Amino acid sequence: MHRDMLTIGAFAKACRLSPKALRLYDELDLLRPARVDPDTGYRYYAVGQLEQARLVAWLRRLGMPLAEIRRVCRLHDRDSTAAAREIRAYWARVEAETAVRRDLAAFLVDHLTADSPESRKDTAMLELRYSAHSDTGRVRPANQDTAYAGTRLLAVADGFGPAGAPASSAAVEALRFLDTDEIPAGGVLNLLEDAVRGAAQAVRDVAEGADDIGTTLTALLWTGSRLALVHIGDSRAYLLRDGDLFLITHDHTVVQSMIDEGRLTPEEAVSHPQRALLLKALTGDGTPTIPDLRLHDARPGDRYLLCSDGLSSVVPEDRIRKLLAPPTAPDETVRALVTAANEAGGPDNVSCVVADVVRRGEHADDKG
Numbered sequence: 001m002h003r004d005m006l007t008i009g010a011f012a013k014a015c016r017l018s019p020k021a022l023r024l025y026d027e028l029d030l031l032r033p034a035r036v037d038p039d040t041g042y043r044y045y046a047v048g049q050l051e052q053a054r055l056v057a058w059l060r061r062l063g064m065p066l067a068e069i070r071r072v073c074r075l076h077d078r079d080s081t082a083a084a085r086e087i088r089a090y091w092a093r094v095e096a097e098t099a100v101r102r103d104l105a106a107f108l109v110d111h112l113t114a115d116s117p118e119s120r121k122d123t124a125m126l127e128l129r130y131s132a133h134s135d136t137g138r139v140r141p142a143n144q145d146t147a148y149a150g151t152r153l154l155a156v157a158d159g160f161g162p163a164g165a166p167a168s169s170a171a172v173e174a175l176r177f178l179d180t181d182e183i184p185a186g187g188v189l190n191l192l193e194d195a196v197r198g199a200a201q202a203v204r205d206v207a208e209g210a211d212d213i214g215t216t217l218t219a220l221l222w223t224g225s226r227l228a229l230v231h232i233g234d235s236r237a238y239l240l241r242d243g244d245l246f247l248i249t250h251d252h253t254v255v256q257s258m259i260d261e262g263r264l265t266p267e268e269a270v271s272h273p274q275r276a277l278l279l280k281a282l283t284g285d286g287t288p289t290i291p292d293l294r295l296h297d298a299r300p301g302d303r304y305l306l307c308s309d310g311l312s313s314v315v316p317e318d319r320i321r322k323l324l325a326p327p328t329a330p331d332e333t334v335r336a337l338v339t340a341a342n343e344a345g346g347p348d349n350v351s352c353v354v355a356d357v358v359r360r361g362e363h364a365d366d367k368g
Helices: 008-015 019-027 047-062 066-078 080-113 117-123 164-173 188-207 254-260 317-324 330-343
Strands: 005-007 043-046 126-135 145-149 153-160 217-222 226-232 236-241 244-247 292-297 303-307 350-359
Touching: 005 008, 008 019, 008 043, 008 047, 019 043, 019 047, 043 047, 047 066, 047 080, 066 080, 080 254, 126 145, 126 153, 126 330, 145 164, 145 350, 153 164, 153 303, 153 350, 164 188, 164 217, 188 217, 188 226, 188 292, 217 236, 217 303, 236 317, 244 317, 303 317, 317 330, 330 350
Parallel strands: none
Antiparallel strands: 005 043, 126 350, 145 153, 153 217, 217 226, 226 292, 236 244, 236 303, 303 350
């Protein structure tokens, strides 16, 4: 045996893959031994194969399927940067799938405990205090945004095209019946999805079939214990909880899809020429759009922000968090956010809705 060869046992120990795994990867043409003894069939590996074997071991620890590991390894042989992009794209998918499972788990926990005496005691004591404000900004000649906040419904829509303002207004108006009707205990997401279909028809009626007219739509519906989210486009919803800011929507844009696929970094996205190009919106041409729908459990002290991209595209998230963090009334916070966007140049219309989850009767006179 050559001195630069390792037995399968020594190689397994060095790369932290079991001999059983190494035999499987040989059969799958993922990690072939450098030499196989023709008499005994014993496998030997070159020292130079350790780097690839360790990469396989690390990717397995990530949970990456073998087919994708094979692709990453082949890329790594030619272009390590391309291999890194593939890993980044895989992990973005894992995080997105984990978020969906987390939300489903939270929904099931809430659903199964909703009828408990303790749950009824906690949720019966919660309500929202809220404020909404929309501003033209410093560059645009007219405001095509619509912002709304009520006892049960919070919504932001960002219109575009020649009739963008009527489109955003029609979308939000189509949801306003949810603010007065009694919300059923079950099926709230189905109710919200049906309402969005009505909003889509309202936008089509305004646009009269034109495909260059439409609007984004991001809304939260308060059920008394949870907030049901519907989202289409690149307006955003954030949650401030215990001082930490969480983005709870996913932009439906070309640039965000490139980030998800690992073809673009978040830093590169800021100046990308297609950063405002939408993949999803309510449009006048009747193109079917499937919204994002999910439920969020409510806790006293939570603060929610809905905003158009006139805020999120010019004010960094850390600055948004700092403006949301002080325990000021929602109307004061909303105006501070709009001011920050205008101080950053105000290149677009800016709309914000801020809502606090509070115990019933707490600061009721501060409600905007």
